[in-house]
Amino acid sequence: MVARGYGGSEVLGTVTVRLPEPGAGQVRIRVEAATVNPVDLVTRSGALVAAGLMAAREQTGIGWDVAGVVDRIGAGVTAFTPGQRVIGLRDLLDVSLGAYAERLVLDAAAVAPAPPGVPAAAAATLPLNGLTALQSLDLLDLAAGDTVLVTGAAGAVGGFAVELAVRRGLRVVAQVRSADEEFVRSLGAEWIVGDDISDLACEVRRLVPGGTDGALDTAGLGIRALAAVRTGGAYVTVVGGSAPPPLRGIRVHQQWISADGAALAELAAMDLTLRVADVLPLERAAEAHDRLAAGGTRGRLVLVPSGA
Known part of the structure; x- marks a missing residue:
């Protein structure tokens, strides 16, 4: 799910891309949940382009938080193994693909073990x-x-x-x-x-x-x-x-956020209060954006792959 151009939630749409491969020091995650945050709405609207924080592009990746399972590791990665449940944060603004996806490649340094026993939708609300x-x-x-x-x-x-x-x-x-x-x-x-x-x-x-x-x-x-x-x-x-x-x-x-896998691992071990307002399939991302924009939610709206 990406933004094609900039504007309201109507610019969100799905694209089919080649399966991304992790490079050295990276992991690929099979996404189980991705959180909808205010920064996603700001990115989609084009406000970050107007502010000079990212370049205009025809396709912009949306989504920062992810919870899922490692399904491939790049060269030099020793902290994670395929099949491990993890959470992570994408902190790059100017990208063509974000966390609203079935697979996501992140630097291993931006990833941490998922909180044990916590459902993916709740775990995804923690990183950002x-x-x-x-x-x-x-x-x-x-x-x-x-x-x-x-x-x-x-x-x-x-x-x-x-x-x-x-x-x-x-x-x-x-x-x-x-x-x-x-x-x-x-x-x-x-x-x-x-x-x-x-x-x-x-x-x-x-x-x-x-x-x-x-x-x-x-x-x-x-x-x-x-x-x-x-x-x-x-x-x-x-x-x-x-x-x-x-x-x-x-x-x-x-404060400007930066991904930090070590700090995220500490947070994941703290048993903090994780709040999910609702869980929606990925194809209803536009609805989730509109609900967040309307205000009044407590906890985060979370997207999951279709059929999950």
Whole structure:
């Protein structure tokens, strides 16, 4: 399943290609599940071409996350064997084939053993969103006992961020809708603020006098989330183009995801909360894109090969 040109979900369509062969240091995966993420919609729309992040092409590969079974290895690969269940992440933007496919070739360094006993659809939701949360917390570089604001805490990245932050000994202020409060508290959030972002900083500072030590802004609130951080603290956004200026000596970072098989293996061993909103066959990818664009899903929509 690829994008032929750019635009709405109608540009998605299937193509038949020669079976890809893994090169040195690569593995080929028989795909059992591929997750639908917001970046897929942005890629399909042509926004990344307009932003200069990729070249225009007649056929663009869609899909980053994959769960499946190794069916062939390239020269020099010793960490994986055919028949092994794995998860992986494609972090290259400008490609003609993505994870929405029956087979996918990835660098072995972008692959990790799948979480044991976890269905492929759930396992496929971990790589992009889990690594984004992990790498964002690394950028914040907070110490155990510090406080962190997580915006969009009930989202796919936000949920992982709350769980991982708590595991690091951080105290979490979660910004969520009231309907999601119980779920986010179950992940370990200590304080909850609502979705009225006009009063976000005041509400956070009421709970944490002086402001939080850091903010992980998965909702792209920008300056409003930054205002909740103490002077000299840290701020990370995962939404491109939403980074505010580094006011009051706050360290400001834009997090750009990178595949990391070793870190992904650590995540897979953590028994994190994996959420699947629905599973659809690959030929209904356009429907999945439209549902994600409409909003309101909790967990990820996942595509599986036809007939699976």
